[in-house]
Amino acid sequence: MKPSILFFDVGNPGYLPVIRDVSSRGFDLILTEPRLIRALVGDGIAAASWDSFVRPETHVTVQREMTRISNDLADALSDPDAQTAFSGRFGSFLPHTGQAFFNHAMELIANEILIIESFETLIQATDLKLVVFGCDNNHVQRALVAAARQHGVPTLQMAHGIYYQRSADIAGETSRLYSDYIAVYGETPKQLYIALGNDADRVLVTGAPLWDSFYDPANRIEQDDARARLGLDPSRPVLMSFPSYNEGVHAHHAIESFRNIEVQESILHAVASMHPQPQLLVRPHPLENHNPDLRSNSDQALEDAYLDWARSFGVSDVRILRDQKIEAIRAADIAIVEEESTVIPELMILDTSMVVITPLPMTGPYTEEIGISVANDQNLASTLRDLLENPAHRAELRARYPESLPRLNHLNDGRASERMVEAIVKLASPQSDTRPTRNANTKLRALLAYRSDVDVDGGAAAVMKETAKALQALDIDVDLSFEMRPPTERYDILHAFNIWQPSTALEQLRYFQDQKKPIVWNPFYLHWCESHWANLAVRAIYDPQRSEGERKEYLIAFTNGSLIVNDTTKFHPNEAVPGFHEQLREMLEIVDHSCVTSTREIQELAKITNVPRIPFTVTPHGVDAAPFRSATPDLFHQKFGIENFLLCVAAVDARKNQIMLVEALKGTGIPLVLIGPCFEPDYLEFCTKHGENLHYLGRQPKEVVASALKAARAHALPSYAEGAALANLEAAVAECPMIVSNRSSEFEYFGSAPYYCDPTSPASIQAAAKVAYQHGRENPAELAALSARIESTYTWSHAAELTLKIYRRELEIR
Amino acid sequence: MGVNAYAAHCTADDRNVAYPIHTHDIVDVRGDIRGTHISYRCRSCQHVFESYRETLAGVSCGSYPCPSCGERAELSPRVFVEFASQCFPYSDLGNLVDLTNEASRIAREWYRHPKIAAVLRHRGVDLGEPTERELLSFVSDGLLRERRRAKPGS
Known part of the structure; x- marks a missing residue:
């Protein structure tokens, strides 16, 4: 099977030379435009139609999917929280315009699904190597880019203009590249794209193939000849107008719509005021009124109406030209261009003088320095008069064109089509590396990304910050980000942190996936199944409305695992939030490599998602040992005066399970000190209400925590789920005896050193606590040995070295 | 929606002569990605209908037949600007x-x-x-x- 290239929405016949050459280089062609297919077939070149991949049964699939989506979307939108997505500073548009919005959105989505399904058919039937777009800013084109990306097929957009920044932020505008690559006209537009935040490697400079014919000597028609061909009076001046058009009216386009009319009025006023009155050529934008389904008037009727309107200004010699562009430009003494337009370099190539009419200063790549004149509505007539009366000045301005043209149309040599063909063939060649490459001598650049919707001072964030510091020490260029969609252009590796919150974590990973860079991921998967049940159970058991008898009954059922809360049971694969496990599966599909804190973590993750093959590395956490090793109990004693106590350093919440520790210590006389923030005030209240001899000290500085660990008889952390709790590592290096849960990674980190307990059993916790409290410090040598092992094994520099190995491996794989 | 009371006594020739639209003949202006759509109230039969605003050189022109009675109404650029300015105030x-x-x-x-x-x-x-x-x-x-x-x- 020959390799294929799909030319999607490439409709300008000016691209036929490019397409023919691509075919001659051994590629099968698939096109969407019947006119181009007919032209190719007429030349004896086989070209398949995209329509042949749109099978009748595809429409059934679309219908089925649309039924699902519209039902599910209606359900989703019944949630008031989802409705907030449509509100903002100007209120919500849902009440009055929402129905029209969703009807239209559903139409667009149906089109997208049709395209995606048809693309699947095409992929199965061909050896597709590349999709080339004439433009990639509508929903169908963009859905196709995304579908191609799913199959690893690169996409290229052939630029259709020189983009510059608009005054308003237009959603979906082409300032941010959508296809994998864009072929632009010259170095100037390339730099504009880079300045807008796009990756330089994705911007290919070819020049404009559609302008190649302008360089043909046969098209350098003398002015008199051009006028004769158009039947113009050779003795009177000729002005040519290149008006803009209104693509669609939303608020911003409304201004443009009014502006178009103002500009045309200014031009007609200016022409009417000149003697002799110049001949005016008007070339409408080819895409104006391009939708035949919406038309009520013929072109002729519109032209007649426009000419009537022009006559009302006293301008009678107007010609509307839809063809003969080159003749018209060469015939004109001066072209009038509405604001910044790609017509400008075209006029420069054809060596024609021009006036740009704009009310604002020129902000794009076109300036007066490159040889254009700028006017506003008020001085347009005088500017045109001055230029018409002064041919030498016009010639002096045109003499500046050659200097800037090579940057506007690459090399200014009329060979852009050849370069476009080379770019297409290179991207489509199997042996070609179409991915951006990095210079081996440059520093590896990594973005470590979290989000601001979680505790940015919590454990996961601390791991990110410490890893970043240690990577920097290894001479890696590291930045931290808490943005949901941070700019990624300058990085080689995107390193995301934390599953939680799953919806935002997934959203961020999807965004990273679109950046087409290796994604490394620290999930911190804690296997919340039991924890979720316990969280609900604790709320049920300690509900203040509960009688003491009921509470005891519930507690017994909790301990023996028979308590069912809100249909949730201890042993089921409970989801922390609905759809969580499906979200996890998608996360795993997106990321290239997972950094886990323990083998246990990856086992649980694989089990719960049923994803058997996950590239992973255990990158154990480091611990900042020095402050804990060298601390003394004095600071804590001085500050709080509490002695002979059991300590728990952790955020006070249901997962950390302080309440069962409180239950376990009832009647033992052992004081309990809790240090850590609290984001679940009701839970803290359960602890303080039911605790005996309980001291809650809130979040404390590191030196106080270190001193507390030295002062405590033992540290207890009977969690339902842990990664590698920093508090346990710190307790170990502080030589503090530990009571830990038997649920997670504790065995891997601490072996037989701690006192293990079942977190759901107060009796089990009590047994471990009593032994640790009474005998934990009896063998200081064992505590010291554990401390030394933890300190030497679990360092941030070790974690960074492992992480760096992963980065290098992922970059090599690509 | 209006009632078609005009078609009964208009002739084909009458319908070929467009009358100029005034701002009070325009009911609404709506935009989408395909362009602008203008809702008119037919001066003859009061039928309200919507039509895509066609332009040449970005300027509103052309005439629009009432689907109910066939009367053609002609839109001038200034009338469009005047009404649209009220919609985009x-x-x-x-x-x-x-x-x-x-x-x-x-x-x-x-x-x-x-x-x-x-x-x-x-x-x-x-x-x-x-x-x-x-x-x-x-x-x-x-x-x-x-x-x-x-x-x-x-």
Whole structure:
């Protein structure tokens, strides 16, 4: 099977030379435009139609999917929280315009699904190597880019203009590249794209193939000849107008719509005021009124109406030209261009003088320095008069064109089509590396990304910050980000942190996936199944409305695992939030490599998602040992005066399970000190209400925590789920005896050193606590040995070295 | 909707002569990505109908037949500007830019809401993101209408 290239929405016949050459280089062609297919077939070149991949049964699939989506979307939108997505500073548009919005959105989505399904058919039937777009800013084109990306097929957009920044932020505008690559006209537009935040490697400079014919000597028609061909009076001046058009009216386009009319009025006023009155050529934008389904008037009727309107200004010699562009430009003494337009370099190539009419200063790549004149509505007539009366000045301005043209149309040599063909063939060649490459001598650049919707001072964030510091020490260029969609252009590796919150974590990973860079991921998967049940159970058991008898009954059922809360049971694969496990599966599909804190973590993750093959590395956490090793109990004693106590350093919440520790210590006389923030005030209240001899000290500085660990008889952390709790590592290096849960990674980190307990059993916790409290410090040598092992094994520099190995491996794989 | 009372006594020749539309003949102006659509009230039969605003050189021109009675109404650029100025009552470009920016934010964000995002996927493709540009006009139009309701005459 020959390799294929799909030319999607490439409709300008000016691209036929490019397409023919691509075919001659051994590629099968698939096109969407019947006119181009007919032209190719007429030349004896086989070209398949995209329509042949749109099978009748595809429409059934679309219908089925649309039924699902519209039902599910209606359900989703019944949630008031989802409705907030449509509100903002100007209120919500849902009440009055929402129905029209969703009807239209559903139409667009149906089109997208049709395209995606048809693309699947095409992929199965061909050896597709590349999709080339004439433009990639509508929903169908963009859905196709995304579908191609799913199959690893690169996409290229052939630029259709020189983009510059608009005054308003237009959603979906082409300032941010959508296809994998864009072929632009010259170095100037390339730099504009880079300045807008796009990756330089994705911007290919070819020049404009559609302008190649302008360089043909046969098209350098003398002015008199051009006028004769158009039947113009050779003795009177000729002005040519290149008006803009209104693509669609939303608020911003409304201004443009009014502006178009103002500009045309200014031009007609200016022409009417000149003697002799110049001949005016008007070339409408080819895409104006391009939708035949919406038309009520013929072109002729519109032209007649426009000419009537022009006559009302006293301008009678107007010609509307839809063809003969080159003749018209060469015939004109001066072209009038509405604001910044790609017509400008075209006029420069054809060596024609021009006036740009704009009310604002020129902000794009076109300036007066490159040889254009700028006017506003008020001085347009005088500017045109001055230029018409002064041919030498016009010639002096045109003499500046050659200097800037090579940057506007690459090399200014009329060979852009050849370069476009080379770019297409290179991207489509199997042996070609179409991915951006990095210079081996440059520093590896990594973005470590979290989000601001979680505790940015919590454990996961601390791991990110410490890893970043240690990577920097290894001479890696590291930045931290808490943005949901941070700019990624300058990085080689995107390193995301934390599953939680799953919806935002997934959203961020999807965004990273679109950046087409290796994604490394620290999930911190804690296997919340039991924890979720316990969280609900604790709320049920300690509900203040509960009688003491009921509470005891519930507690017994909790301990023996028979308590069912809100249909949730201890042993089921409970989801922390609905759809969580499906979200996890998608996360795993997106990321290239997972950094886990323990083998246990990856086992649980694989089990719960049923994803058997996950590239992973255990990158154990480091611990900042020095402050804990060298601390003394004095600071804590001085500050709080509490002695002979059991300590728990952790955020006070249901997962950390302080309440069962409180239950376990009832009647033992052992004081309990809790240090850590609290984001679940009701839970803290359960602890303080039911605790005996309980001291809650809130979040404390590191030196106080270190001193507390030295002062405590033992540290207890009977969690339902842990990664590698920093508090346990710190307790170990502080030589503090530990009571830990038997649920997670504790065995891997601490072996037989701690006192293990079942977190759901107060009796089990009590047994471990009593032994640790009474005998934990009896063998200081064992505590010291554990401390030394933890300190030497679990360092941030070790974690960074492992992480760096992963980065290098992922970059090599690509 | 009006009642067709005109067709009974109009002739084919009468219908070929367009009358100029005044602002009071225009009921509404609506925009979408395909362009502007204007709702007219036919001066002859009072039927209200919507037509795509056709332009040449960006200038509104052309005439529009009433689908009910066939009477043709001709739109001039200035009448369009006059009426549309009432629909887009922002004399200041900055205000319109501000509104467009806010509409763009919503067009980019609505489909990212976790509950909606979970629905709008097909074969791993996010179906919301490709619609941004085309739905912007709906959002923008909706926000403008909401604002006009909240502050009539603003």
